[in-house]
Amino acid sequence: MIDFRYHIVSIVAIFFALGAGVVLGAGPLKGTASQVVADQAERDRTALEQARTDAIAAKSLDKYRDDYVAKVTAGLTDGKLTGRKIVIVTMPSAEGDLTNAVEDSLESAGGQVTTRVALDSKLFDQGQRQLIEPLVNELVTPDITFAPDSNTYQRAGQILARSVLAKELNKPVDAESTKIISGMSDSKLLSVKPTPKDRADLVVVVAAKPPTPLPDNSSYTDAVDFVEGLDLGSAGAVVAGMPESAQNGGMLKALRGDNDATKIVSSVDVANMPSGQATVVFALVEQAGGKAGQYGGVDAKNGVAPTAAQAKEN
Template structure:
């Protein structure tokens, strides 16, 4: 991009010089226009070279930071999730690479990812609410009790949780769970791969970057409610995303603006960085202990990580 811009500047300078030569002719100002244009071209070239140098330095520093953090934190999460089963739930348009990285982080910490549930945009389409509500009521099982003040998407999250999650360990995917998966899958609201044998107790919800232009934060109200529903049916939920997701128009921004949700659901807004991936593990451990926190670098009221969990047993 920089080389291309430089060539454009050079070509413009040449035509400018030719034009100036025609206008000025061989009079007393002969050569002045060309010299001025050449001087400006030289300044532009120097500015572009400076920008190129700064971009290279910034990229190098970013790589250094990530490599340093990865080496320093290596082993810090070892064993933190031993015997813990975790499900990964991806929001519509969430990056698969981020979900893969978080799965690796869970496994390095000794945990087992039992399944990945992908939510379809149809689930949160306002025009589909008339489908979601009756389906939720149809799929409710005898062992589910909806809170009296719960709404449609909190109930939908609880129903989805009943299929692949549980508050206690070693709960199998039974016939009721299979019925729920079939109902939600046939309605194209979500998909689950692979179908797990056992239900997990913890869950990571992978947030997507907000689209451009960014939607209003209220656009994610249903998604926040769904995450609360997942929490109702599990031992803990951590919503993980990039810094963009914690800014205006992002899921984490909406979550952190909901006082009730932040009491039970944790969030990490730097999950694309090695330090953030470690923080997701620490937040899962904290969730298993019955606590929640908001962590990261963008308006994260509880700081960079749950320090008490991080220091424990290290």
């Protein structure tokens, strides 16, 4: 009986509360509630307008920064690569705009980009390993010397280097070069456009943003080994990417975690910015001098760029 009375009282209390709410909503508190809503809407509108203003100001400042840096660095890089020939190698899914910007910076510094080599994702597919190793053995030329402890992808990088690169200037694209280009192209591992007449001495590898979901950094082990091979078969290699590529799941993150690779290969993680494009030029010049460095804004152990003294010397 007590439980029944308790439930009746509870139900009556609920209906009383609902009725009181209706009366108050239609009565003296109606204007107050409307004013609260109106005031909140005005605050939201003001905050939105301020956010829009801040975004426009930030975009304008970013444009100013980039334009200013581009004008200043243009003078600093003029002539730094005069007489040098460069191959651009793009990793699978590397952005075209980034590649074009890097190429423009190299040519503005006096360099000649002889060709672009676009690597296919098939090259680094774990399921294709059984194809890569015999192909490497098939395409090796008598003038390539492999280190005794080299692995398949380091050798593959050296073989590609033999086709479009050399340690010295003015080496021609010969029959052996053509054989390698044809062999790797026919296997759908890469494309070379245009076919160069001369082999370059320097190489810039353009990294892609990491995919989603992020892969483990070890997934780039083969790619890092491949770039080491490119460096060994040329006068120097620089890997250029965006900040994301130097963070977890990115190629530059994996490269910078490989102590052997960082001794010979350079990297720049802000190549999407004018200042970073100038840094790619300076890093390439430094490579030609036999030195390597890791530059940019994300865990770059050698700072934002080669020092002014280094740039001036070169």
